[in-house]
Amino acid sequence: MLAQTLCSLLLLPTGIRKAYAQSTSSSTIACNNSPSLCDRAYNNVTYLGAHNSPFVRDASNNYDISGNQYYNSTAQLAAGVRLLSAQVQTNSSSGELHVCHTSCSLFDAGKLSDWLSEVNDWLMDNPDDVVTVLLVNGADASASDLAAEYETAGISDIAYTPSSSSGNSSTSTVSSTAASASSTASADWPTLQALINSGTRMLNFVADLDDNSGAAYLMNEFDYIFENDYDNVSPTAYSCEPDRPSSVANDTQQALDQGLMPLMNHFLYVEVVALDIQYPNATYVTTTNAPNGGTGNLGASASRCTSEYGRAPTFILVDFFNVGPAIETVDRLNGVTRPVGRTSVADEVMSTSGATTARLHAGMAMLCLTVWVMLLGVA
Numbered sequence: 222m223l224a225q226t227l228c229s230l231l232l233l234p235t236g237i238r239k240a241y242a243q244s245t246s247s248s249t250i251a252c253n254n255s256p257s258l259c260d261r262a263y264n265n266v267t268y269l270g271a272h273n274s275p276f277v278r279d280a281s282n283n284y285d286i287s288g289n290q291y292y293n294s295t296a297q298l299a300a301g302v303r304l305l306s307a308q309v310q311t312n313s314s315s316g317e318l319h320v321c322h323t324s325c326s327l328f329d330a331g332k333l334s335d336w337l338s339e340v341n342d343w344l345m346d347n348p349d350d351v352v353t354v355l356l357v358n359g360a361d362a363s364a365s366d367l368a369a370e371y372e373t374a375g376i377s378d379i380a381y382t383p384s385s386s387s388g389n390s391s392t393s394t395v396s397s398t399a400a401s402a403s404s405t406a407s408a409d410w411p412t413l414q415a416l417i418n419s420g421t422r423m424l425n426f427v428a429d430l431d432d433n434s435g436a437a438y439l440m441n442e443f444d445y446i447f448e449n450d451y452d453n454v455s456p457t458a459y460s461c462e463p464d465r466p467s468s469v470a471n472d473t474q475q476a477l478d479q480g481l482m483p484l485m486n487h488f489l490y491v492e493v494v495a496l497d498i499q500y501p502n503a504t505y506v507t508t509t510n511a512p513n514g515g516t517g518n519l520g521a522s523a524s525r526c527t528s529e530y531g532r533a534p535t536f537i538l539v540d541f542f543n544v545g546p547a548i549e550t551v552d553r554l555n556g557v558t559r560p561v562g563r564t565s566v567a568d569e570v571m572s573t574s575g576a577t578t579a580r581l582h583a584g585m586a587m588l589c590l591t592v593w594v595m596l597l598g599v600a
């Protein structure tokens with residue numbers, strides 16, 4: 222108990238400090254932390270993504286092993302993260318849409334509308350930034366149900382609506398050759414400056430949302446993006462090959478020809494085979510997120526995927542984004558050497574063996590219960 226308290230005290234974030242406080246020039250506008258990105262098309266920038274952004278592992282929940290990040294979404298954005306992913310589930314006691322990890326009985330980070338509102342608040346405070354949200358639709362919510370959450374959060378005009386021909390160009394008529402389809406899809410994305418000028422600075426993807434009638438700003442993820450496999454338990458297992466959508470699985474050329482943007486998942490799970498559960502591997506994350514050095518480091522994976530795709534990935538999704546620091550690899554891909562206006566956070570793993578072990582037992586008991594309840598078909 223005493224040890225636990227001491228650990229919590231010792232593990233408090235060492236404080237957020239302003240990095241790169243002096244920007245280059247007050248007359249230069251920095252788009253997503255750099256003037257050099259303003260004229261780049263949306264799909265020609267690499268964005269650092271916080272995987273499961275709302276699921277924060279910190280002292281308030283005793284470093285819950287279901288948490289994927291150490292800092293909340295606001296702090297992630299301030300530190301340079303520009304893609305936030307979240308899982309949407311139904312909270313069974315209220316029937317509301319919440320952001321929950323796997324199940325709301327396992328890890329419930331509150332109402333979807335509250336989380337969206339947090340993102341919106343940050344966007345309002347930061348008028349030269351473009352943010353992408355990726356919702357995993359575990360609740361199988363309809364476009365109108367999701368749109369109601371956006372409305373409650375006060376989000377309407379700021380959400381970008383694609384022109385009808387962006388994304389999966391095979392859905393748009395006329396041009397049928399892969400080459401022309403590709404160039405059409407790529408050319409359709411505006412530059413960051415254009416998104417900023419038009420005030421449509423929030424791009425929203427949902428996996429999956431086959432019918433977005435009435436909410437055209439909710440883009441069906443796999444009409445625009447392909448992802449490599451995310452389910453890795455070994456640092457030697459990362460692959461750049463497309464995994465989803467299944468229509469382009471293991472076919473990089475076809476994925477690129479369709480104009481789909483590459484999303485590179487790069488995070489590691491711990492697998493507990495006996496229980497058939499997985500949780501984020503924090504003990505190896507200093508290597509997982511490193512710009513170089515060690516098996517399965519982020520910098521090496523990013524270089525490999527860039528070479529296989531003939532272009533950098535558009536999105537790189539990581540757990541515990543502050544460690545590495547992961548942003549270093551993204552800055553390298555973007556050619557950004559002097560980022561402007563970023564708040565940096567401590568590059569540290571925030572748990573001790575004591576806290577982790579204690580949580581592990583509690584977490585496993587919870588996971589066991591969840592699996593058991595699900596098997597019973599109650600959840």
Ligand SMILES: *[C@@H]1O[C@H](CO)[C@@H](O)[C@H](O)[C@H]1NC(C)=O
Pocket residue numbers: 264265266267531532533534535
């Ligand atoms: C952006 O374009 C440049 C020049 O073609 C290319 O080298 C880079 O990989 C592209 N980056 C992304 C993220 O598309």
Ligand SMILES: *[C@@H]1O[C@H](CO)[C@@H](O)[C@H](O)[C@H]1NC(C)=O
Pocket residue numbers: 292293294295296339
């Ligand atoms: C996010 O975390 C910071 C500390 O890192 C805290 O000051 C802020 O209140 C939190 N914001 C929200 C919306 O929880």
Ligand SMILES: *[C@@H]1O[C@H](CO)[C@@H](O)[C@H](O)[C@H]1NC(C)=O
Pocket residue numbers: 312313314315325326329331
């Ligand atoms: C639902 O939400 C309530 C209030 O936010 C929370 O207390 C409860 O644990 C959540 N989980 C489930 C499974 O309903």
Ligand SMILES: *[C@@H]1O[C@H](CO)[C@@H](O)[C@H](O)[C@H]1NC(C)=O
Pocket residue numbers: 389390391392443444466468469479
């Ligand atoms: C693109 O659209 C076509 C026609 O609707 C569909 O067959 C194909 O699976 C889609 N591809 C992707 C990657 O969504």
Ligand SMILES: *[C@@H]1O[C@H](CO)[C@@H](O)[C@H](O)[C@H]1NC(C)=O
Pocket residue numbers: 470471
């Ligand atoms: C893609 O390739 C991997 C590795 O060879 C294989 O395990 C997987 O089944 C393939 N997927 C599809 C859909 O062909």
Ligand SMILES: *[C@@H]1O[C@H](CO)[C@@H](O)[C@H](O)[C@H]1NC(C)=O
Pocket residue numbers: 454455456489491502503504505
């Ligand atoms: C995390 O991954 C590393 C590398 O595979 C492994 O050595 C370590 O045991 C894993 N951590 C846990 C808690 O299993």
